[in-house]
Amino acid sequence: MPAGTLYRGREGMWSWVAHRVTGVLIFFFLFVHVLDTALVRVSPEAYDKVVATYKTPIVALLEYGLVAAILFHALNGLRVIAVDFWSKGPRYQKQMLWTVVGVWVVLMAGAIYPVLGHAARVLFGS
Amino acid sequence: MATPVLDKVEAEASASPYITVTFRIRRFNPEVSAEAVWEDFQLEIDPKERVLDGLHKIKWDLDGTLTFRRSCAHGICGSDAMRINGRNRLACKTLIKDLNPEKPITVEPIKGLTVLKDLVVDMEPFFQAYRDVMPFLITKETNEPTRERLQSAEDRARFDDTTKCILCAACTSSCPVFWNDGQYFGPAAIVNAHRFIFDSRDEAGEQRLEILNDRDGVWRCRTTFNCTDACPRGIEVTKAIAEVKKALITRRF
Numbered sequence: 001m002p003a004g005t006l007y008r009g010r011e012g013m014w015s016w017v018a019h020r021v022t023g024v025l026i027f028f029f030l031f032v033h034v035l036d037t038a039l040v041r042v043s044p045e046a047y048d049k050v051v052a053t054y055k056t057p058i059v060a061l062l063e064y065g066l067v068a069a070i071l072f073h074a075l076n077g078l079r080v081i082a083v084d085f086w087s088k089g090p091r092y093q094k095q096m097l098w099t100v101v102g103v104w105v106v107l108m109a110g111a112i113y114p115v116l117g118h119a120a121r122v123l124f125g126s
Numbered sequence: 127m128a129t130p131v132l133d134k135v136e137a138e139a140s141a142s143p144y145i146t147v148t149f150r151i152r153r154f155n156p157e158v159s160a161e162a163v164w165e166d167f168q169l170e171i172d173p174k175e176r177v178l179d180g181l182h183k184i185k186w187d188l189d190g191t192l193t194f195r196r197s198c199a200h201g202i203c204g205s206d207a208m209r210i211n212g213r214n215r216l217a218c219k220t221l222i223k224d225l226n227p228e229k230p231i232t233v234e235p236i237k238g239l240t241v242l243k244d245l246v247v248d249m250e251p252f253f254q255a256y257r258d259v260m261p262f263l264i265t266k267e268t269n270e271p272t273r274e275r276l277q278s279a280e281d282r283a284r285f286d287d288t289t290k291c292i293l294c295a296a297c298t299s300s301c302p303v304f305w306n307d308g309q310y311f312g313p314a315a316i317v318n319a320h321r322f323i324f325d326s327r328d329e330a331g332e333q334r335l336e337i338l339n340d341r342d343g344v345w346r347c348r349t350t351f352n353c354t355d356a357c358p359r360g361i362e363v364t365k366a367i368a369e370v371k372k373a374l375i376t377r378r379f
Contacts, residue, residue, distance in 0.1 A: 004152060004162075004234055007300065008212030012351025012364075016302070083349045083368060090365035093351060 015097050019076050022069040029066055060119035067111050068104075075100040144170040147222060148230040149180055151192065154241050162241070166230065173223035177210055177231065181217060194245035201358060204294030208245050209234040214296040214356040236299035238308060252295050255311045259319035259337055264330035281326040288321040288366050290359040297353035297363050309342045313353035313363045316344055320366040323373060335374050344370050 007013070040047040053059075079096045083089040089096070146168060154162040167184045178199055185192045197203040199218045206217040210233055211225055217233070225231055239247040265275075291314060298304050298312035319338055323331040338344045344367055353363035 004237070005209075005212045005232055007209070007237065007302075007352070009300070009302075009350065009352045010355050012349065012355070013302065016348050016350040080349055083364070084371055085368075090349075090351075090354070090362060090368055093349070093364075 011094050011097050015076055015079075015100075018072060019080070022073040025069045026066075026073060029069075055118075057119035057123050060116055064111065064115045067115055068108060071104050071107050071111075072100070075104055143172045143174070145173055145227055147171050147180065147227045149184060150230040150232045151184075151244070152232070152234040153192075153244050154235075155191070155243055164232075171222055171227075173221070173227055175222055176218055177215075177220045177222065177225070177233065178206060178217040180222065180231070181233070193243045202292060204292035207236055207294040207296040207299070207358070209236055214300045214352075216294060216296070216358045219358055236295060238299045238301070238305040239295070247299075249295060251308050252298055252312065252314065253293075255298075255315040256293065256318055258311070259315050259322075259334055260330065261318040261322065263322065263325070263328055264333075265327070266329045275327045277326055284326070285321050285324040287361055288317045288324075290361050291317050291321070292359060293318075294358060296356040296358055297361075300352040300356040302350055302352065303346050303348055307342070307346075310346045311338065311340075311343055313347075313367060316347075316367050316370055317361060317363055320370055323370065331373075335370070335377075338370055339374055344374065347371070 036047070036050050039050060076097070079093070079100050082096060083093050149167045149169065151165055151167065152162050153165045167188055169180060169183050169188070171180055171183065178196060181192065181194055181196075185194075194206065194208070194217070196206040196218065198205070201216055201219045204216070207214060208217055209215075210217065210220055211231060214236055222231070233245065235241045235245045235247050239249065239252060241247050293314060295314060297317070298314045301310070301313055304310050304312045316338060319334045322328045323334050347364070347367045349364055349368070351364050353367075354361075354365070357363055
């Protein structure tokens with residue numbers, strides 16, 4: 001074990017790591033999203049063909065992941081703003097993080113049917 | 127009247143407070159190898175002793191080549207910040223019993239600064255950032271004062287938290303931004319700037335804010351709170367940094 005150990009940071013550090021990871025994932029999505037939307041100006045038929053390939057259960061699962069990433073990034077972003085601008089923010093950062101996680105779980109549960117409902121009907125029949 | 131006799135000696139000997147603990151220390155000696163290696167030491171130690179006592183036992187009884195810094199050994203000089211079980215702490219303020227002595231206790235040098243030998247790092251970049259924020263009183267009146275500079279209790283309380291810094295570098299070397307780019311001023315320098323920016327007697331707050339408005343200044347803070355968690359003096363470091371950020375936006379301090 002030649003390598004040093006991982007720094008054992010607490011909630012603040014891991015929320016930052018998650019914020020970074022979700023931010024990079026959202027960037028990659030936006031990159032693809034700009035490309036496929038720009039395709040409509042090249043050829044509407046090609047655009048339809050590409051978007052048709054998105055209507056598969058695997059892409060639905062990826063979309064659910066996208067919802068997860070965006071929700072966390074947005075909610076934690078509000079927490080970071082509060083840390084910087086609310087004078088009591090730094091003291092309540094942990095409570096705010098757990099609030100973010102709580103709201104995220106509720107919204108993710110609510111997003112199951114709208115996002116994955118179609119894929120479930122395709123996979124298991126209606 | 128008979129003199130009381132000590133007959134508890136045997137009982138005390140059987141109830142020895144000592145336990146066997148493994149210290150897993152990250153060793154580095156540039157004269158031997160360019161690679162750092164982990165080395166284990168077994169020692170008998172009272173769980174109420176500190177990690178620093180363990181390091182002393184190793185250096186004095188087992189391996190005299192073990193190198194680390196320590197001066198006062200009581201949490202004031204700030205010499206013995208190191209990474210113990212993955213977190214920055216002062217070896218002289220960390221008790222063995224608070225660390226789960228069942229498992230090996232890992233001791234590493236603090237991150238982000240060049241390791242010179244074993245647990246000793248080059249602190250120069252850290253102190254350079256400290257000097258860069260001008261951590262001394264500056265007044266526009268350059269004549270020698272004829273009386274004290276008075277200050278109300280409220281004005282003194284404004285920066286009380288940041289006067290506690292002992293410059294141990296536990297905060298700066300716990301910061302992921304500092305690990306990736308040593309050009310960042312780091313939490314400790316900002317804390318010491320905060321101590322003067324919010325001091326009603328000081329008149330160079332504007333200059334210090336300008337220094338910290340730099341590309342490598344306060345705006346690189348990502349509020350990971352590692353510094354606040356690591357500070358052995360309990361300074362709310364992230365809060366102090368946020369206050370400097372706010373002062374930069376509003377120019378009110």
